[in-house]
Amino acid sequence: MSTSENKAPIFPKGDKASADYFTGTVWIRLLLPNDDIMHTQIGNVVFEPGARNNWHTHPGGQILIATDGVGYYQEKGKPIQVLHKGDVVRILPDVVHWHGASPDSEFTHIAINSNTQNGVVTWLDRVTDEEYLSLGK
């Protein structure tokens, strides 16, 4: 008995994300709306190659689960980390960071915002091309 032969993506692409907070084309599909009982918001995010979000923080923290493609994750003052399918990132409350696709691959992750009674997200500056292309420099 084997696993399903259904090899399509787990989720269809959602709505295009706002250009105010994202560079390049990004699709977000809300999987769990925030509420006052679960204190959790979950979304599936697909980044086209080169696309990323702005620098930002989560007052209640966030967990990323990489499910397809190759992505980037960076915390302020640290080097870019390359993410592959199956990688899990634990982002502590108020840590300034960004995430997105690598330049040559689409990237998909599930984003889990925890402790949303403390807030969901605080957006900061855009990630410049110089910052985005800093890997290995």
Next chain:
Amino acid sequence: MSTSENKAPIFPKGDKASADYFTGTVWIRLLLPNDDIMHTQIGNVVFEPGARNNWHTHPGGQILIATDGVGYYQEKGKPIQVLHKGDVVRILPDVVHWHGASPDSEFTHIAINSNTQNGVVTWLDRVTDEEYLSLGK
């Protein structure tokens, strides 16, 4: 530019789950250990066909994200729901429920335990074969 051609499961199977709380063979891979900052515990669970957990509750609630195969989910006093890849289940705190594979298909889900400052899980009775086979009866 397309998504990754890597069609393997997102996560390798983890450790076999305890027969005290599960019927049939189940593998659990911990993705995020619980801690006092994130208040969140995440695991990937693979159920062989026919396998399921006992009736149980989560004091802080739980979200299931179905990622492969065909599964079952049931809340006490309600009919069994059939789960497919991409389905998301919001389980409120203290709701008595169980989940597992359908009889003829393996099933994989990500399980996200929220608000773990209130507790993670309280195990109850085993799901009997009569209960497990009650779909459509």
